[in-house]
Amino acid sequence: MAGWLALGLLLDSPASGYDLWRRAERSVAHFWPVTRSALYAELPRLESRGFVSSSAVVQKGLPDKRVYAVTQAGREAFTEWLDGLEISERPRHPQQLQLFFAAHGPVDLAGRLVRDWRARAEQSEAHCLQILTDRGVDPDTDDRPPRDPRLLTALFGLRRARADQAFLDEAEQALGLTPR
Incomplete structure (x- = not known):
């Protein structure tokens, strides 16, 4: 589920792993908590599936980072997933x-x-x-x-x-x- 969450959040705009996690913390985390490590792990997987592309960004005084953006294939896959999602799991409390x-x-x-x-x-x-x-x-x-x-x-x-x-x-x- 973390991969779909990452992809959905990237639909708003490109982001690094850290920026994506911050975006999640300010939005979906109040009903769907996700760890930074889970989001970070999903980004290369999404890229290997062709759902996102990435580029290196050089930063002054900070380590370089990768910024990820959704591809057309990613948009289509996300829409298909969202439209076909069946809620069969009972919520846990x-x-x-x-x-x-x-x-x-x-x-x-x-x-x-x-x-x-x-x-x-x-x-x-x-x-x-x-x-x-x-x-x-x-x-x-x-x-x-x-x-x-x-x-x-x-x-x-x-x-x-x-x-x-x-x-x-x-x-x-x-x-x-x-x-x-």
């Missing part, structure tokens, strides 16, 4: 798995897991809200969702983070934790 087995850990484990989960949900909410407000979208007052698919993913992230927090309110109550 690691926090639910941790909570499910928390009874087998120390007495305070469930509480720590819930608090950590809440902190991540709050960070995700703030991140997605920032993306939306930077683009002029107020998800709490706008009558219609944004038409830009990228902003829709930020809206999904925001709604998911808020849903997680509502669930965590219930979990804290059920576990007898002090509400925040």
